[in-house]
Amino acid sequence: MHANFHRLVERCDQFNQQKQARALAVMSRYGQQVFQLLPVLLHYHHPLLPGYLPGDVPAGVCHFQPNERQQEFIDELCLAANGHQGLASVRREIFGLYSMGSTSSIGQCRHSDLDVWVCYSHRMAPERVELLQQKCLLISKWAEQRKVELNLFLIPDNKFRTDNQQWVQGESCGSAQHLLLLDEFYRSNLRIAGKRLVWMFAPGKLGPKYDRFVAEQFANGTLNTDEWLDLGGFARIPAEEYFGSALWQLYKGIDSPYKAVLKTVLMEAYSHEYPDTQLLCRHLKGHFQSSNVLDEHQDHYMLMLEKVTGYLKSIGDDKRLDLVRRCFYLKVSEGLHRTHGDDAQYGWRRTIINRLVEAWGWPADKLARLDDRAHWKVEEVKAAYGELLEALMQSYRNLIQFARRNNISESINPEDIGILSRKLYAAFENLPGKVQLINLKIAPDLSEPDISLVQVPAGRVNRAGWYLYKSGLAPAEIIGRSPLEYSGYASKLLAWAHFNGLLVPATRLHLFNQGSDLSLQHLQEFGRDLARVFPVRMPSPTNLALSRPCEVRNLGIFLNLETDPTARWLDRPIEFSAKTSDPFSFGRQLDNLVGSVDLVYRNSWDEIRTLNFSGPTAVVDALTTILGKMHQDANAPESLDVFCYSLHFRSLIRTRFEQLVKECIGLRLAREQGSTIKTLLLGTEKYGIFFEPRGVSVQKMENAVDFYRQLSSQKQHRHALRLDQPGHQPVPDIVDAYASEGLMQFFFEGNGEGYNLYILDEANRVEVYRQVSGSKDELVQSINRFYTSHQEHVVGQSHFANFNLPQYYEIVSADGQPRVLPYRTVKEDRAGTG
Template sequence: MIEKKIIWNLKKFQTYNQERQRMFAEASPKEANQILYLLPWMLSVNHPRVPGYMKDAEKNFRVYGIDRSKNILEKAPLFCRMFGVGTNLLFQKKDSLLIEGLYSIGSAGTLAQTQDSDCDIWVCCDSRLIGREGWKALQKKINIIKDWLDTNCRMPVYFFLSDLEAIRRGDFGQALDESSGSAQKNVLKEEFYRTSIVIMGKVPFWWVCWDTDGDMPYGNTWKQLEENRRISDELVNLGDIEKVSSREFLGAALWQLHKSLTSPLKSVIKMTLLRMHLDRPDEALPCQRFRDQVLRGEMDFQDPMGFSMELILQEYGRDLPRTEHQLMVRCFYLRCGLTSFEQKKPIRKKQTQRFVTIAGLSREACFELDSFEEWDAARQMRFGKAMLLRLFRFYEDIVRRATGVASMMDTRDLTVLGRRITAIYQKKEDKVVHLPRPGYAFNLKSLEFVWMEDYWNLYPGSDRQLPFLAGADILEAVTFAVWNGLYNRTSMRMEPNPSSVSLQEIINLSEKIKDIFGVCDVAERDAEVFLRAERFTKVLVVISFEKSPYEKDINDLGVIFSNAWGEIYVRRFQSPFALASFMRQYRKGNPSLEVYYYLQRNASYYEKIIERTKRLTALTLGSGSL
């Protein structure tokens, strides 16, 4: 009886998996052909002309089931011709080491797959069977194939060689390289079971160990099946998943928050799923509920990302205020790159229509979101600020929940995350503010500096409704533009005005600032930096920027300085002595402080002014660079 149920479930899963493969191929035909068919073939052959060749290999590797794959057998002659091989390599008689299966994890073959998506692939083996040397050889073969794919496949592909027993234990090795440092083993396994495609190989036993009555214990059922090799040989035991602890959810939520600092849209679905389960720790996991839906077969095909978004909207979103709900729907729509006029991809079109209906999006709202890439900068800014507020609320909630649950590692992560957020978004005296954005570059035809007699405003092109920056000093405005990635020397503009500042000098100073400080990179900085004090690391002294180039005296000095956390500040001084006093404050504890200088190149007393300023700062900080 159990065997019949398993076989029935296996057929259901295989039908679902074929739809996932079709959805992948629909989104990226060339890349899907390389990943779904060429990759298993390259792993299963060994020839000098084929990527992955191992010269001294005593045994080949072979992905389970490749000999019976109709698609690969049909394509094998084409692959042979592609690499100039005359024989069908799959049927060469030689002992082989078994690769249990190749599995994708993540957005590939889902609604969330976009033109920028990558593909993470688990290569699963039994290390006891292939041995230490076989493991090393397989890793080398994978690396060679990856080098070829990096050159020939538009979609970035990342491989994670994984041992069956390690996966059962929840030890994912290099597959957890991206973790925030906290234990996330079951969070990753949940995502794997929910989003994976079986590219080639055995079907995870978890997917078919299911009964409508719930009476199919994982361990006992596997033991019974092992006696019937005809069935168990088609399955791979990667371990069960029943619950995910609050601490694991917390660790995963922290990692998603880190990622959202630079790409809020890319993290929005995972982040909201994690938040939902922090609110409802005793409910069934998304992967379990998704398996129920697939194996019951009562509904048409639905991809896992569409399912996840629907689950969130129906069970979490219904309790949100209307504006919060609308923001979440728009984030999902934009994250997946959906479009209401999809015509060439029928599977994606059907999944999109289902989401739009569930989300309650009007035709007008869809058209508005479809034109997101053409939104003006002001609208992008407003959307970015709304996402930022949502991010802050999520962070505050995580901090509250961490009490009594967080491990030492989680506490460290919370400290680092809090200081990253502080470095990017907290307002401080003289600090250059960071401009929130939805994860894409602003649509800027030009960046315009407008003088308002006592201060400067910075506008996105000719639009004067919402400035990027208002009431700013010119040094702050220039630094703001560079630091926020708005600077482009070909699109800089300045409204005619009677000040002594020229557009060329703005461009020259911008280049200098960019060379020294770069752009805001707080989210990419090493975590250890945020466990230490935010000491200052670089200083740029700007001399007489707003004065006539014929001015001889040094009475207009600006300082642009950054610290190890990635914050950047601007200060102005009216005399060399005020500057010297300020610089003296930062001498202690900063032996490696880098000092640079900027003065208009056409200044009549250029050399003299530079030397005088250098001598002044040398008294406190040592010599610097121009």
């Protein structure tokens, strides 16, 4: 052990107390309460304590001695419980509680979340681990009621000596990170209660000899298991971890973009040094063992800044270096502006950041602009979003290229790749009609007092369509101002303004219309209808939802917003009878009263999509598009709202369209279904809508011959394309039921020593391979490598990263019935990491 071992122990305890004081000084009142009471709640198990549940729940934190505030809480609880009845803990089953992340660092702010490792013996019975997990969830909910985000992670003491069998869940990175996670823990941990960590006291260059050295220290009595916890060491970070870590940090960037930029560039810097990566945790350990004071060299945010600065300077990337510095400043200044308490505990943060700003040579106006972030509006946020996204994607691309250069396969599980890539696809993929959410917690309020929509007709200098401005229409306000957004249809722009927080109830809408039937009154109605049925924020999608094909969750249908056939009737007499009252073929002249259909929907991956259809086929085009977003095994939308903005017959048109949509959704999602045909008269034209297990199509029917020709064609194309034995065995029905447009799907079905493979492309065309041999894992990894590297062949899209990765499924049998589960690698445990 280190020559000054006993002095290091005293120093460790002293530094830990200082770090706790620093952490508490920045927290809110409720944050302090949660931090202080957490060890009490896990040390004792009592019905009056938050987190209580019946059963043999593990309790007792090693070496926990309540401080004055904790003892006051315990005494009050004892009075409420008529003495010390039941408030005792003779067991010591929790080895320690350790926070990690920004807590106590220069990067901590008033509302930083609290990530805490709850360490226990890997020999604990699984059913008792589950009880402890349930208790931790209850404690997290108790903290949430106090507006504190507390994430408790159960960590067995052998976690980093075995292969990673975890999966992404909530704030847990699952298989995305393993030893990189241990690196971050060692460089950022703060002991709340429990045993000291061995790793900080071991010599710095043991490498693969670490485990043997530590075992000798326990054997000769230098260390004892009652006071010390060893989570293991590592000779190096396996290169296989970098891809998964990049995905995880990009995902975290959705909520914490400034921190994510720093961490993704750090991963890039680590990979640049491969295989001799200089880990930050080792730097921090060296400073700890050689320093008598707790200085900035033991602050992991400062170490991270130093590391990425050195890397970016070495490759001459001044642009990203400037961005990294701004990200660091904004992350740290968030804590400075809102800090309270003893200045001695947090003034050191201001001293450091002021020194850095001076060294960077920032002009006063640049500093003022950054300090004014609370008042940033949409222009500043759009610019910041573009910069942040470009930096994140550049690091991601560089890490993929690193993996390809070294012929490295990823260690992250295929299921976790699917979940994380879906979250990133939903957040960042820019697609036609999709509402891009630009405010990644960049600014608190983007609301605008005035928003204008301006239509430009065809034949002008500017592109025909609609333009969105954040001003009124007075010449002094709008001349010389650039539009915020463009779209070919108005509903997309108002949806963009709504979901990005520009359009609020107090916003005044303005309209300059040049050719459509849209009126200011109807535009205002549309804005109110949109806000009523689509909340801006919804709970994040579950992992189950992300591992399945996406489904339409909330659907809004807006009829005749831009094109209203009834608006041109003027004083024309309206003649219709009971037989000609169908709004799709109305009156003596059989008019189709639906001129335009606008769709806005939120799907199960939390994407917001918009679509617009106009003209005589708008109804069938909208219908087949909606139904094409629903695989046969999908759930029906949780909400379906239809609105109509016609001058005449609003209620009739809305009711008829809603009835038609619900009928067609019912036909599409019918569990027991062969082929179904629905005919629909639009004006004087007849259309056939063909419902098949794998999709929906529409055909105009001129006569009976056309009808039967289309029906025959549907039957011919109903079966899969088989590349092995044409006509041999149909594709399983459950594959058809899961068929989802817009993504590649791979289904593995066990077949003796091999497996059958069913591949559905983006258009739901099927290829079948039978009796396939070889590793499924290798196949999955090679496919993912192809898709992630495909971006290199796309020219002119600097932000491009392909997150629309295939989904992989296993067909299994449960109670004699086939089921589809996300494909997941099964690994064998391996020996210690050294």
